[in-house]
Amino acid sequence: MATVQSPEHYPAGDIVVLDRGNGTRVIVHLHGATVLSWQCNGVEHLFLSSTSVFDNKKAIRGGIPVIFPQFGPWSLGPQHGFARTKRWTNVIPPSTDKNGNIIAAFQLEDDDETRQMWNHKFKVVYTLMLLDTSLVCNFVVHNTGSSSFDFTCLLHTYFRVADINSTSVLGLKGLKYVDKIRESKEFTEERDVVSVGEKTDRVYKDSPKTVVIQTAANPSIEVSTLSFPDTVVWNPWEEGAKSMADMDDDGWRHMLCVEAGKVSSSVILEAGDKFDSSQTLKILPN
């Protein structure tokens, strides 16, 4: 049977595939422009829950959901904003550049539904570039209206890990973080190697441009960012996973969200301006 991370699982009109051959490919669902899968030489690097709902309504549980214009609870609309539950347009179909890299772009613009929640004119262009061992996700917000607006945004990447108990994140030492599990109080990270051994939901501020996810059995992955100063580290752990209908009961063992974004403070975007940001996921040699 086809798995949720294979193109055959989806109606052809719902997905876009960036395929370099040799098992190196990305699958994007137009619902939320959610990257469902990033395989490199046949090895999958993203977690996608097998119980995720694909009804083109609910947010997809796994891959790389795009969070905009609000990270977290929102008084004007759904948690994490509307971008992850809107249908995006594939404005540049997958094409190969002279170096053999595959590029595709997706776009979301304001419409009646978004303006009812958030009355602003915008265009978001999300461009993916698949290289041999890396994936570039470029996220650009344009203010197409005549007044300024503010927003937060984030790429909610679910990394697939062999075992959460032997997974860690490097590069966070010395950073201040807001711990959402501990009344959103602020702490300072003391560890060089940040392992995750319990329910975790932290927003690390002023992160370095590069953090690394280390996990036994898989190669390490480097996450490099531009204009994304925050790093959210999230794992719902066993009880949290069980309480989510769209998360595999043992999903928490095999995932770690390391999310690059601008969430501690908002972006204020003047009319006619753009905000340009990106994350690059790179598989490091063993």
Ligand SMILES: O=P(O)(O)OC[C@H]1O[C@H](O)[C@H](O)[C@@H](O)[C@@H]1O
């Ligand atoms: O269940 P969701 O709306 O997809 O949110 C999943 C998680 O996203 C982020 O990582 C937040 O920091 C968490 O507080 C939240 O639980």
